[in-house]
Amino acid sequence: DKAILEASAKHPIVPLEKGKFYTYGTAGFRMKADLLEGISYRVGLLASLRSRKLNGQAIGVMITASHNPAADNGVKIVDPLGDMLEQDWERYATALVNAPSDEQLVEVYNRLATELKIDLKSPSKVIYGRDTRPSGHKLVTALADGLEAAKAEFVDYKILTTPQLHYLVRATNSEGTPLSYGKVSEAGYYEKLAEAFVRAMKGRRINGTLQVDCANGVGGPKLSEFLKYIPKDKVNFDVKVVNDDVLRPEVLNLECGADFVKTKQRAPPNPKPQPGVRSCSLDGDADRLIYYWVDPETGFVMLDGDRISSLAASFIGDLVESAGLKDDLRIGVVQTAYANGASTNYITQHLKLPVICTPTGVKHLHHVAQGFDIGVYFEANGHGTVLFSPDALSAFRKKEPQSPAQKDALDTLAALGDLINQTVGDAISDMLMVEVILAHKNWTLRDWAMTYADLPNRLVRVEVGNKDLFQTTDAERRLLHPEGAQDEIDQAVKKYKDARSFARASGTENACRVYAEAATRSEANELAERVARIIE
Ligand code: NG1
Ligand code: ZN
Incomplete structure (x- = not known):
């Protein structure tokens, strides 16, 4: 004492x-x-x-x-x-x-x-x-x-990056057991990812340089270190690391990084955006990831957490089918209310996979994803991962392949099990996963973006007297209090095509957030303003 x-x-x-x-x-x-x-x-x-x-x-x-x-x-x-x-x-x-x-x-x-x-x-x-x-x-x-x-x-x-610390905790506790998660060191983390990356790529080629904006945070030096572990003769991964200045603290997350790109819906101003460059941004502790490019014709196009989620679900779903495991393993996707409605439709109707919506915060998503054999979860802001159950991991290794194609699928699934951080969303690991999938599909970012069209959407922050008055239900999609507010929101939503809107208290800031989506940009903006006025 x-x-x-x-x-x-x-x-x-x-x-x-x-x-x-x-x-x-x-x-x-x-x-x-x-x-x-x-x-x-x-x-x-x-x-x-x-x-x-x-x-x-x-x-x-x-x-x-x-x-x-x-x-x-x-x-x-x-x-x-x-x-x-x-x-x-x-x-x-x-x-x-x-x-x-x-x-x-x-x-x-x-x-x-x-x-x-x-x-x-x-x-x-x-x-x-x-x-x-x-x-x-x-x-x-x-x-x-x-x-x-x-x-x-x-x-x-x-x-360390946040996901590296999570890795080290799991590695420490599983050391020397049959479930060992990897060597208990930062180098062990890089070795595990690099080895799994090579195995998952299987000699496929990556199409073009990837420019990675590191938010001037810890992801910069860590990504550069990781790249040294990739055997150049086995995978061509040409990465240009930018915004990796960690010596001037004031530039951290300043006009760059995944949060900037997602909330501003534009590329970081530095380095000056060049049309056609394959790009992605990490956040300040390297657990969020957003892809994007500036199209010479249509301008900025963003591939956020919902896109990463649907890309992963589609690829892994196909592999499970090719591996002959479709009847053995349950695949599901977990989202929050901020997921673009078009992504939810794509996953349920096109991929025919179940989607569960949870309250904001990865701990909720993680928990629900653990209920599937393969649980894909991402927040729209780019934080997420894919969880494999022990049954799934052992099926990838133990199932007798009946054909070379089946063996190929099983090997790729096993490699993904090692490549994808099983503890928490990890921007570096997620980026490698995306690169593997695009290489396998031989897709450009544009091909990826063509899978569905995002509904125009708008997120606004509303200053309120007491945010604790705002109580929600139905995974934060409906307000219970203040009384009458939800009815007014419902009335507003009815006025627009393909519209959806909700308001909730932020868990990290002293404010409320209003999200709205609708068939056109101006309708989404208008709806968001209306709902903001309701709760103000
Ligand atoms: P709040 O402030 O509760 O909306 C924000 C993000 C979450 C999550 C947490 C934790 C949005 C709309 N909200 O939560 O997704 O990442 O921060 O960092 O992006
Ligand atoms: Zn983060």
Whole structure:
């Protein structure tokens, strides 16, 4: 107790206005970096408890604020399989972080240990990493002090992408078991991806250079490092890495990156967009991916998370059929309400695959995707992955092929199982998956974009007095409160062709978001404005 008390005094919590609390949201604790030091210390305490509760399995802590401005930062906890912290524990995190004094912190810590039947003398292991934000230094120091005070064993992996940290957590916990996820090192991550990439490509050629905008974040140096692992004689992957300046913190996510491209619906102004260049953007911690190109005739064309999702579902669905596994494995796609309606139609009607809609936040999508043998999940913003069940992975390896085509399909599926990050959405891994699929199909980005036409859509942020008044149901697609608001939205939607609109409170910002789509751009804009006025 003494150690925890003393170290706590070094990393105080910044008090909030009366009646306000820090909350563990969709992205953990995320805010201006100068509020986070005490929080990071306390998250160290919590992570050590979580590890002890789970028999000393390694728990991860990632320090990042992803696509948010450089002055922000965030702290989030990763569970032993590399997935997000179990939902029940978000409450404990909130309780620990909001303890008003050092003494009360010790009290809450001990109370949690008693309530959860945690032996504070048992082993505990925590591993952590951070993105390139300068504030990360101070936050990992506070985190390490928390881990030391709690007498946990810990490993500092320094600068990593978020998905790399998730990989390392899973690799650490599966080391030496039959389910080993890969070598426990950053190099092990690159080796695994490079090997699976070569295997999945099977000598096929990639058509043209890919320009990768790295948001001036951690993805830049990590992607450059990864590229060294690809054997040039086996795959031609010509990548031009741009926006990879991690030395000037102020340029992080500034006018570049996946979030910029998706929300502004245009290419980053730097480097100056050249017509026809195959391009993609990562976000600040390299877990989101958006493809695009500037067409000489039609202008900017974007291939977002919905496109990646439908591309993956279509390719993997075909492979499963060719492999003769169609009756054995259930494939499904998971989306949120922000998925473009045209993508949902394409997946259900053309690919004939089930689609489930969940509330915003990848933890929800991930959970539902685990219910399928092959669960494809992406948020429209480009964050997602494809999950394979143990049954699926073993079928790819064990099924006796009846023909060379069947063997080919099984081999490709097995390679995809290793190539696609099974812990969390991973921009580098997803990019390799997209490249494999386009190479197999011999498709350009334009071919990919031709599969269906997106409905014009508009997303607006609305400042409201109290966003907590906005309660939703039906995977956030309908408002329960304020009373009458949903009826008004329904009336507005009826006035437009192929229209859909919904409003919900943001989980990461102090505002509401309104989404609208309709048959034409002007109708989508008009509908969004109308609905915004309803909830204002
Ligand atoms: P909120 O602020 O709850 O809308 C945003 C994104 C989510 C998700 C989280 C976590 C949109 C509309 N919302 O959530 O998709 O990525 O941030 O980063 O893009
Ligand atoms: Zn991110």
